[in-house]
Amino acid sequence: MDPYKNPFSPGAGALPPELVGRNDIISQALLGVGRSARFMSSQSMILTGLRGVGKTVLLHTIKNEVEKKDGLTLFVEASEGKTMLGLLIPVVRRALLSLDRIEGVKDGVRESLRVLLSFIQGAKVKVSDVEFGFDIGPKPGTADSGNLEADLPDLLEALGKAAKEKSKSIVLLFDELQYLPKAELSALIVSIHRIQPLQLPLYLVGAGLPTLRGMADDAKSYAERLFIFKTVGPLSKQDTASALEQPVGKLGVSFEKGAVDIIYENTRGYPYFIQEWGQQSWNTAQSPTIITKQDILDSTEQVIEKLDESFFKVRFDRLTEAEKNYLRAMAELKESPSRTGEVAALVGTSSSGRGPVRDSLLKKRMIYSPSHGLVDYTVPLFGDFMKRTVPKIRKVSRNKREKTGLESE
Ligand SMILES: Nc1ncnc2c1ncn2[C@@H]1O[C@H](COP(=O)(O)OP(=O)(O)OP(=O)(O)O)[C@@H](O)[C@H]1O
Ligand SMILES: [Mg+2]
Structure with missing residues (x-):
């Protein structure tokens, strides 16, 4: 079938044509965001799951929904060898500057910008582009101790206060949290702990591998109660069928009876694999309206070859x-x-x-x-x-x- 019309989207963080089986997680996260936007207490959320289950896609989906409601979002992705400060400082700066541009009293936001400057000084990191376009100095004594566990809560509190002053809600989306060193993860947890009782409109949705839950607990034993932990798992058989049938159905194409069952057996409901099998079987299909069981069987060898050569092999090659x-x-x-x-x-x-x-x-x-x-x-x-x-x-x-x-x- 015409590969230009292929609806499937295998890839890292690539939004699927149909996001199935995740309504509970999305609505619970949006409820939390909505409550925090109303200055009500709400537990932040952490998503954990294996590679390719759709964690990043969920973060992007929540981001899009928040932005539709005029909320402000900050998206960061931890990675090995990068410090959290290098990631957070530019996005916090951007958020504060955009709050500053909103009509109304400027004092609170400027005060928070001063805290950001103190934070940068305390952290002694070189951040080349910290310019605000107007003259302000740091706020000595706040966020400048050089101890991340003390300074990050000051900074995020200042961000939350600035948002509150401008009646904006802020959502921090933090991907690949398992890459944060213990001290940084601790500081992030302490910050959320600090902010929660203040009822500021700042909400965190984090994501990472299943190891993250134990890491968070190890860093701060109260993490278990501070966050809502959600496991992002494989899709059920029915959801797998929807993930495949709905996108092709919109294009006037259907799967032969039993065809999606074969994909379910091969993928066991793992979303990334579903997209790969869907994409390849579409490309293999000869008929313009139906994807047959034979098409799936014919695609399987190629999909496995592709997965072995890319998805699995990049990880295999790093092993002794x-x-x-x-x-x-x-x-x-x-x-x-x-x-x-x-x-x-x-x-x-x-x-x-x-x-x-x-x-x-x-x-x-x-x-x-x-x-x-x-x-x-x-x-x-x-x-x-x-x-x-x-x-x-x-x-x-x-x-x-x-x-x-x-x-x-
Ligand atoms: N609910 C879903 N239904 C159908 N496909 C999905 C769903 N969620 C994710 N996908 C697809 O799965 C693939 C992987 O998604 P994503 O990159 O978000 O996974 P991840 O959990 O972040 O993986 P990693 O741990 O490697 O970063 C993408 O191709 C995406 O389109
Ligand atoms: Mg991801």
Whole structure:
């Protein structure tokens, strides 16, 4: 079928043609935003889920909805090697300047801009473009201690106050939160904790891998009660069917009976894979009005090849041989999540303690621990990929184990 008309959108953060199965999350987030805009107490929200489930898409959707209602949004994405300050300072500056431009009293916003200047001085970061277009100085004693956990709450409080003065609501959308170092995540949590009882119109929607929940809890034990944690999971069979049928239906195309079931079996409801299978089966279809079961079967090999070469391989290539072996062993086990003891037995190491290989996989965020003694992949269907790519598990001999430090795995 005509690839120019293909409605599907595989990609990172690419809005799907039909956002299905997420109404609860969206309406709960918008309720929180709406309450905070009315200066009422509301718990901020954190979305967690595996790679490609649609977290970024949700942040963008919430952003669009907030902007439609004239709210102000700040979107930031953490990444390895970037400091949170470098990300936040420019967006906070932009938000304060746009509040400053709104008709009305200027004093409060200017005061908040002074806090931003103090914050920048305290943080001793070089921010090249901090210009306001008018002359103001910092506000000594506020947000300038150089201690992020003390200064960030000052800054975000100042931002919230400026928004309140201009009757604007602000939503901070923070993606890939699992990349924040502990001190930065702590400071962010403390800031939200500070702002919540003040009933300022500032709301946070964060997103990250499943590890984030434990990280937040580790950073501040009250994080569990401070936020609404929402798990973004795979779509149900029915939602998978809607995600495929609705976009093509709008273009006068339908799936043959049973065709979407095959896609569900292959994708197990994971949104990114649904978009890939949808896109390829559309392109493969010969008829201008129907996508057949055969089209899906014909597309499958190409989709898997594409996923193996891109989505899975970029992650695989960052692994050491021992890490690959560990992930391959996880794939061998029937149950998911895998028991660490059983994985250790398969790779030929003892199960006691925290092994260095497992630790490095946790650090690389290839796996996470849903609960004590269990591990799972952060990338959906990674086990199937490992089975396709690495035919056999390598058992580590005792000698080698001692040399490579795998003993306590
Ligand atoms: N509810 C949905 N229905 C259908 N497709 C969806 C849905 N949510 C997301 N998608 C599709 O899934 C893909 C991945 O979405 P997104 O990039 O938001 O995932 P993510 O969870 O942020 O992944 P990562 O952890 O890798 O950043 C996109 O192609 C998007 O169009
Ligand atoms: Mg994302």
